[in-house]
Amino acid sequence: MVAVPALDIADRLWSVLADVPDPEIPVVSVVDLGIVREVDADGGRVVITPTYTGCPATLVIERDIRSALDKAGFEGFRIETTLSPPWTTDWISEEGKRKLRAYGIAPPRPAGERQVECPQCGSTDTVEISRFGSTPCKALWRCRSCAEPFDLFKCH
Amino acid sequence: MDQALFQYVLRLGDDGLILGQRLSEWTGHAPSVEVDLSLANMALDLIGQATHFLHYAGQIEGQGRDGDALAFRRDVMDFGNCVLVEQPNGDFAQTMARQFLFSTWQKMLLERLIGSKDELIASVAAKSVKEVTYHQELSEEWVVRLGDGTAESHRRMAAGLDWMWRFIPELFEMDSVGEEMLARGIGADPASFRADYDRKLLAVLDQATLEAPKDQRPILGGRRGHHSEHLGHLLCAMQFLPRTYPDAKW
Numbered sequence: 001m002v003a004v005p006a007l008d009i010a011d012r013l014w015s016v017l018a019d020v021p022d023p024e025i026p027v028v029s030v031v032d033l034g035i036v037r038e039v040d041a042d043g044g045r046v047v048i049t050p051t052y053t054g055c056p057a058t059l060v061i062e063r064d065i066r067s068a069l070d071k072a073g074f075e076g077f078r079i080e081t082t083l084s085p086p087w088t089t090d091w092i093s094e095e096g097k098r099k100l101r102a103y104g105i106a107p108p109r110p111a112g113e114r115q116v117e118c119p120q121c122g123s124t125d126t127v128e129i130s131r132f133g134s135t136p137c138k139a140l141w142r143c144r145s146c147a148e149p150f151d152l153f154k155c156h
Numbered sequence: 157m158d159q160a161l162f163q164y165v166l167r168l169g170d171d172g173l174i175l176g177q178r179l180s181e182w183t184g185h186a187p188s189v190e191v192d193l194s195l196a197n198m199a200l201d202l203i204g205q206a207t208h209f210l211h212y213a214g215q216i217e218g219q220g221r222d223g224d225a226l227a228f229r230r231d232v233m234d235f236g237n238c239v240l241v242e243q244p245n246g247d248f249a250q251t252m253a254r255q256f257l258f259s260t261w262q263k264m265l266l267e268r269l270i271g272s273k274d275e276l277i278a279s280v281a282a283k284s285v286k287e288v289t290y291h292q293e294l295s296e297e298w299v300v301r302l303g304d305g306t307a308e309s310h311r312r313m314a315a316g317l318d319w320m321w322r323f324i325p326e327l328f329e330m331d332s333v334g335e336e337m338l339a340r341g342i343g344a345d346p347a348s349f350r351a352d353y354d355r356k357l358l359a360v361l362d363q364a365t366l367e368a369p370k371d372q373r374p375i376l377g378g379r380r381g382h383h384s385e386h387l388g389h390l391l392c393a394m395q396f397l398p399r400t401y402p403d404a405k406w
Contacts, residue, residue, distance in 0.1 A: 053283055054204020084279035130190035132197040
């Protein structure tokens with residue numbers, strides 16, 4: 001058997017992980033969200049980080065990653081969890097933010113930005129309904145232009 | 157075993173666990189669907205934080221107990237939470253009074269624990285402080301809204317604060333565990349933010365057109381396992397399943 005260079009293995013691992021959807025927002029992957037911190041091909045491990053300390057999806061995400069790795073032939077790889085540095089919404093990729101918007105969830109605002117753009121019509125005439133939404137990562141907003149409610153991914 | 161560190165981490169975990177359980181009692185009963193979501197989300201954050209701390213406490217102890225074992229297989233005298241968090245929900249104003257007094261304190265504590273020499277405490281604190289900032293803001297807004305609302309909401313908010321006020325001194329109490337943790341650079345000194353805490357409370361009460369309750373006889377002892385009768389009832393509900401069906405699998 002010819003040894004496969006570690007770099008190629010890392011690339012394959014990243015592409016396997018890029019196909020693992022977030023269980024609650026399935027249009028984005030665990031890579032888009034920045035949940036995968038590190039792929040260590042030599043050390044045989046994948047390092048992930050929780051988004052919110054109490055997020056019930058954390059266990060499901062780990063299970064989904066496990067089964068994706070197993071299916072791709074990476075049974076020997078361990079999954080490790082790290083808390084530090086803590087996850088922030090800055091870890092969400094630009095691609096991830098674009099996918100969130102297209103799905104109808106306003107992506108987190110850049111630091112200092114007060115305005116929230118409605119993901120349906122693009123208006124900035126929007127108002128917060130509830131600071132806590134359907135999942136720990138979201139707040140509930142409403143657009144005064146098109147009158148539609150929408151989720152905002154909380155800046156965190 | 158590092159007894160002081162075990163106790164310290166256990167207290168941090170028990171505060172979150174017990175308040176999270178209390179808040180979850182509101183699920184399906186809150187005044188509006190938005191408030192229902194808020195209370196359930198806060199419960200989730202607090203239980204998430206507790207999970208990290210209690211798993212860690214189990215590792216420090218080294219007797220094979222994990223976070224679940226510590227949550228579900230200890231009796232009331234072994235819990236080290238402050239007495240404030242086990243107080244009954246009462247009406248919505250009483251729940252918000254408890255949350256405001258606790259989250260304001262917890263946020264100030266966690267801001268200091270970010271600098272802890274203990275890596276796990278520091279990283280959980282850094283992560284949790286962002287969540288607790290939300291809890292603090294939400295409860296502060298409700299104290300103002302209810303206090304400066306109708307005659308009825310004002311009366312209820314004042315009564316809620318009056319119930320919870322006597323549990324504040326315990327939050328700032330020091331004992332040998334706290335002293336040792338402080339000396340080792342692991343724990344924080346609550347006295348260092350007592351003045352900030354009092355200032356914050358008075359500013360919010362002023363905005364809410366509420367008077368600070370008169371000083372009452374402080375209720376202490378939760379950190380040593382001396383709890384109010386309410387904790388036992390809470391544990392009966394929380395621990396029922398694992399006690400009745402030990403080692404049950406989902």
